[in-house]
Amino acid sequence: MAPARSRTLLIVPLTQADPADMREAMAAAVTAGGDAVELRLDYLADCSDRALELLLTDPPCPVLLTCRSAAEGGKSAATGAERAALLARAVKLGGRWVDFEQAAMGQAGELLDALAAAGSGCELIASAHDFDGRPDDLPAQLAGMAPAAAVNKVAFAAAGPEDAWAAFDLLRAAEKPTIALAMGEAGMPSRILAGKFGAFGTFAALAPGAGSAPGQPTIAELKRLYRWDAITPQTKVFGVIGCPVGHSMSPAIHNAAFAADGLDAVYVPLRIEPGADNFNRFIDAALERPWVHLAGLSVTIPHKENALARVGADNVDALARAIGAVNTIVFTGDPAAPLRGINTDYAAAIDALVTAMGCERADLAGRRVAVLGAGGAARAIVAALAHYRADTTVYNRTVSRAERLATEFNARDGGGTVAAAGRDELPRAEAEIFINCTPIGMHPNVNASPLPAEFALPAEAVVFDTIYNPAETLLLRRAAAAGCTTASGIDMFLNQAVAQYQAWTQRPAPRQTMRDVVLRKLGDR
Numbered sequence: 001m002a003p004a005r006s007r008t009l010l011i012v013p014l015t016q017a018d019p020a021d022m023r024e025a026m027a028a029a030v031t032a033g034g035d036a037v038e039l040r041l042d043y044l045a046d047c048s049d050r051a052l053e054l055l056l057t058d059p060p061c062p063v064l065l066t067c068r069s070a071a072e073g074g075k076s077a078a079t080g081a082e083r084a085a086l087l088a089r090a091v092k093l094g095g096r097w098v099d100f101e102q103a104a105m106g107q108a109g110e111l112l113d114a115l116a117a118a119g120s121g122c123e124l125i126a127s128a129h130d131f132d133g134r135p136d137d138l139p140a141q142l143a144g145m146a147p148a149a150a151v152n153k154v155a156f157a158a159a160g161p162e163d164a165w166a167a168f169d170l171l172r173a174a175e176k177p178t179i180a181l182a183m184g185e186a187g188m189p190s191r192i193l194a195g196k197f198g199a200f201g202t203f204a205a206l207a208p209g210a211g212s213a214p215g216q217p218t219i220a221e222l223k224r225l226y227r228w229d230a231i232t233p234q235t236k237v238f239g240v241i242g243c244p245v246g247h248s249m250s251p252a253i254h255n256a257a258f259a260a261d262g263l264d265a266v267y268v269p270l271r272i273e274p275g276a277d278n279f280n281r282f283i284d285a286a287l288e289r290p291w292v293h294l295a296g297l298s299v300t301i302p303h304k305e306n307a308l309a310r311v312g313a314d315n316v317d318a319l320a321r322a323i324g325a326v327n328t329i330v331f332t333g334d335p336a337a338p339l340r341g342i343n344t345d346y347a348a349a350i351d352a353l354v355t356a357m358g359c360e361r362a363d364l365a366g367r368r369v370a371v372l373g374a375g376g377a378a379r380a381i382v383a384a385l386a387h388y389r390a391d392t393t394v395y396n397r398t399v400s401r402a403e404r405l406a407t408e409f410n411a412r413d414g415g416g417t418v419a420a421a422g423r424d425e426l427p428r429a430e431a432e433i434f435i436n437c438t439p440i441g442m443h444p445n446v447n448a449s450p451l452p453a454e455f456a457l458p459a460e461a462v463v464f465d466t467i468y469n470p471a472e473t474l475l476l477r478r479a480a481a482a483g484c485t486t487a488s489g490i491d492m493f494l495n496q497a498v499a500q501y502q503a504w505t506q507r508p509a510p511r512q513t514m515r516d517v518v519l520r521k522l523g524d525r
């Protein structure tokens, strides 16, 4: 039997100053798919009885009433008692729930009387917010909440995504309906996965920038990107670790792929600050909680080396070991070796190249290749070219970086040669294949090219630009005009996402769906 859909409420906070605008936004929240609205009375410029009547007479959905002080993350300058009195007036006119900070509960007398009055139909949510970090005593805080509260809520600033996992601990142990949220970008999974752990509710903004707390997604993101309505207690969790991760296209690509494939899975952003300690803290927290069902990770800058170190050389593929970086982690479920590390960048790049050339990887042997750049992308590509015995010259602005690559990979394990040169030597390059691994020509500098305009590309040359935004760079346009074979960074980008998907799911990836998402996202930008 299919698991029941989560009953967790999608609550849309409304922060308009004008009561008429807020009333209009209530209808928009319902249209967008919200189950309830939170009326933030602290944002209202007019809290007269008339304004409250406008908001609370025949509302289009259940209403949560809130009025926060600055210390509680709100805008009201009123005392606790004054805010309680305002909320009491509102409760007499309507409202399904009213939120009041536990620390100010001593001043809530008037509100508690209004709630206790026969027929109020309104329930108390006792809340505790910490904007500085995760308090050590959260279970004790929850246990100490007002017994009169029907729902408990805690929200705290997240330092890393492991704080979202701590929020799930609270939800699992809760004895009454509970909301537990880790705020900020790092805490995002606590909002996306609130339904998986049976939270009473989660909050989603009506539009970008309209949220009432840091890290709040929009309702459209929760519903469409993260498939809120499809998340169940059994949903497998995947994600991208990086810093930053907000710009990543990976959540859009993998969630669309899961949807197309009908998998009960969701892919979330996992912002982890630089540093091996931060990376390891998250992995420890994940391994301690198998019930999160974390099944796979993409790893991006600056954690690829940390991932290799954590997974351990014995548990990574030979290519990841050769490159010194892991960009994909699989959670195996085997306590003896719970993590497996892969590098999909290497195969993704080399296959984008040989597919465009219409040949096999082995056909690269003896081909003369010019690699422009000596950073992370160049490293994976040079490792692959050397392995398939191409003869490579790395041209780089900082020659010493090119020399390091050459020293490391030249004729390694019987592979091809790797030489180093400065960028100024590029005009004299005699290569058959040119591969750009610099950001020159990337959005927004789309009128730049890593090869000088006067450089005459021979028609029989192959030109591969690893840049994927834009899909067709100036370098590729010039190459196509010269009659060269071209390969785009889009194919490399897609290949690595497809390989990750297959490593995690053991199924063929819905490549066309993933490609459509990439092109649409690039078009949006």
Ligand code: NAP
Pocket (backbone or CB within 6 Å): 372, 373, 374, 375, 376, 377, 378, 396, 397, 398, 401, 436, 437, 438, 439, 440, 442, 466, 467, 468, 489, 490, 492, 493, 494, 496
């Ligand atoms: P990286 O580690 O920062 O390396 C950047 C390289 O470009 C360095 O060699 C750097 O030279 C050189 N460079 C940067 N700006 C330059 C300039 N103005 N003039 C001359 N050289 C310059 O970056 P990365 O991770 O390798 O990424 C490089 C590019 O590869 C990205 O911009 C991206 O477009 C592409 N990429 C594509 C994919 C894909 O899936 N399609 C994946 C990863 C990367 P110095 O050593 O002198 O600083």
